[in-house]
Amino acid sequence: MSQELQYLTGFGNEFESEALPGALPIGQFSPQKVKYDLYAEQYNTTAFTAPRADNRRNWFYRIRPSVLQGEYEAIDNGLLRTAPITEAITPPSMLRWNPIEVPQEKTDFINGLVTMAANGSANGQSGIGIHVYVANASMEGRYFYNADGELLFVPQQGELILHTECGKLAIKPGEIAVIPRGIKFRVELLSDAVRGYICENYGNPYILPERGPVGANGYTNERDFQYPVAAFEDIEGDFELVAKFNGNLFRCDIGHSPLDVVAWTGNSAPYKYDLARFNVMNTVSFDHPDPSIFTVLTSPSGTPGVANVDFVIFPPRWMVAENTFRPPYYHRNIMSEFMGLIEGVYDAKEHGFVPGGMSLHNCMSPHGPEADVFEKASNAELAPQRYENTLAFMFESRYIISPTKYALEGKARQPNYADCWKGIKKYFKGA
Numbered sequence: 001m002s003q004e005l006q007y008l009t010g011f012g013n014e015f016e017s018e019a020l021p022g023a024l025p026i027g028q029f030s031p032q033k034v035k036y037d038l039y040a041e042q043y044n045t046t047a048f049t050a051p052r053a054d055n056r057r058n059w060f061y062r063i064r065p066s067v068l069q070g071e072y073e074a075i076d077n078g079l080l081r082t083a084p085i086t087e088a089i090t091p092p093s094m095l096r097w098n099p100i101e102v103p104q105e106k107t108d109f110i111n112g113l114v115t116m117a118a119n120g121s122a123n124g125q126s127g128i129g130i131h132v133y134v135a136n137a138s139m140e141g142r143y144f145y146n147a148d149g150e151l152l153f154v155p156q157q158g159e160l161i162l163h164t165e166c167g168k169l170a171i172k173p174g175e176i177a178v179i180p181r182g183i184k185f186r187v188e189l190l191s192d193a194v195r196g197y198i199c200e201n202y203g204n205p206y207i208l209p210e211r212g213p214v215g216a217n218g219y220t221n222e223r224d225f226q227y228p229v230a231a232f233e234d235i236e237g238d239f240e241l242v243a244k245f246n247g248n249l250f251r252c253d254i255g256h257s258p259l260d261v262v263a264w265t266g267n268s269a270p271y272k273y274d275l276a277r278f279n280v281m282n283t284v285s286f287d288h289p290d291p292s293i294f295t296v297l298t299s300p301s302g303t304p305g306v307a308n309v310d311f312v313i314f315p316p317r318w319m320v321a322e323n324t325f326r327p328p329y330y331h332r333n334i335m336s337e338f339m340g341l342i343e344g345v346y347d348a349k350e351h352g353f354v355p356g357g358m359s360l361h362n363c364m365s366p367h368g369p370e371a372d373v374f375e376k377a378s379n380a381e382l383a384p385q386r387y388e389n390t391l392a393f394m395f396e397s398r399y400i401i402s403p404t405k406y407a408l409e410g411k412a413r414q415p416n417y418a419d420c421w422k423g424i425k426k427y428f429k430g431a
């Protein structure tokens with residue numbers, strides 16, 4: 001059951017929220033004394049001097065400042081990896097995986113992180129890490145933050161509450177959430193077992209893509225993004241803070257909950273979005289538009305129009321294209337494409353790409369419909385058709401995506417993936 005939480009709406013607004021009346025200073029950020037004897041702390045996720053339109057920061061008014069924590073010590077990274085991946089050679093092969101199983105033994109969100117692939121360099125603030133989370137227990141007495149990038153959560157099974165410094169977000173399959181770099185949080189499970197995908201974005205924070213000639217509305221509408229209201233934990237105990245920093249996990253003791261922010265203001269807060277709110281645009285005449293038309297969030301690289309990563313979805317929609325091969329076309333792409341499936345069936349792959357599964361088609365590696373799908377789609381009657389109960393997504397990046405050793409050699413890999421194209425026939429008979 002999901003909890004009814006309150007949210008602020010809009011994308012990247014200068015929000016403000018206080019859990020106690022008057023906790024937010026008026027007209028200044030850093031008064032000599034803050035109401036309720038709180039501490040003021042600034043948190044910057046862009047350089048001080050980033051242009052005003054890109055600049056992101058919050059001011060937190062908290063019970064204790066973040067410096068009040070113990071000494072860090074390195075802990076085991078488990079199956080978590082960070083770019084650059086050097087433990088395995090990246091092949092150009094088309095790759096596919098079965099879902100990662102939720103373990104039987106008690107596993108919380110941190111212990112249940114499995115890295116499938118990564119690209120760029122976390123240290124160089126470019127590229128992404130692609131992880132799966134599988135868990136069956138809430139984080140108890142421990143908190144987490146990630147200095148290497150912002151975290152895009154794509155739940156595939158089960159509901160979560162993300163308790164963050166800015167407040168709470170409830171998410172379930174069909175919704176996504178983004179936690180900015182460095183925000184401290186804990187993950188509470190509302191379901192016995194949860195699974196989902198995470199895109200750890202080492203690069204520029206996500207923004208909404210341009211609409212171009214589509215106009216002032218459509219695709220993602222700003223008003224559909226939801227931000228938490230301030231909520232604080234005033235608790236003391238033998239707690240632990242875990243940090244992912246420069247590719248490694250560290251822990252330190254902390255004697256209180258770091259989610260002790262009574263009020264905050266700023267534009268670098270976590271947010272959630274219901275993918276059903278995506279206002280889908282597509283052809284009403286002919287041909288299959290490029291999947292960029294379904295981009296929900298984009299992290300720009302330095303080059304205009306070339307993304308560090310795009311988060312793209314393939315949602316339920318009407319398909320009406322005339323005289324058209326309707327599934328995704330056969331394709332080779334400079335951009336590298338990592339896909340996952342939240343529910344249902346994806347139109348290019350009716351077999352083997354299952355909810356919770358994944359595929360990777362790297363830079364210039366060919367991909368497209370499996371043999372049976374080609375046969376069906378090239379002979380189908382082209383009546384308007386509703387694509388129902390389907391929700392695939394893609395992390396598409398300018399940098400070659402390197403799978404981890406676990407992804408290449410572990411049991412989730414489907415060794416015979418390329419067989420799905422083996423049945424493709426030669427029809428050409430010459431003139």
Ligand SMILES: O=C(O)Cc1cc(O)ccc1O
Pocket residue numbers: 288289290291327328329331337348361367368394
């Ligand atoms: O299925 C894929 O691999 C992704 C994809 C989708 C699409 O609609 C067009 C091209 C493409 O690569």
Ligand SMILES: [Fe+2]
Pocket residue numbers: 331332333337361367
């Ligand atoms: Fe593609």
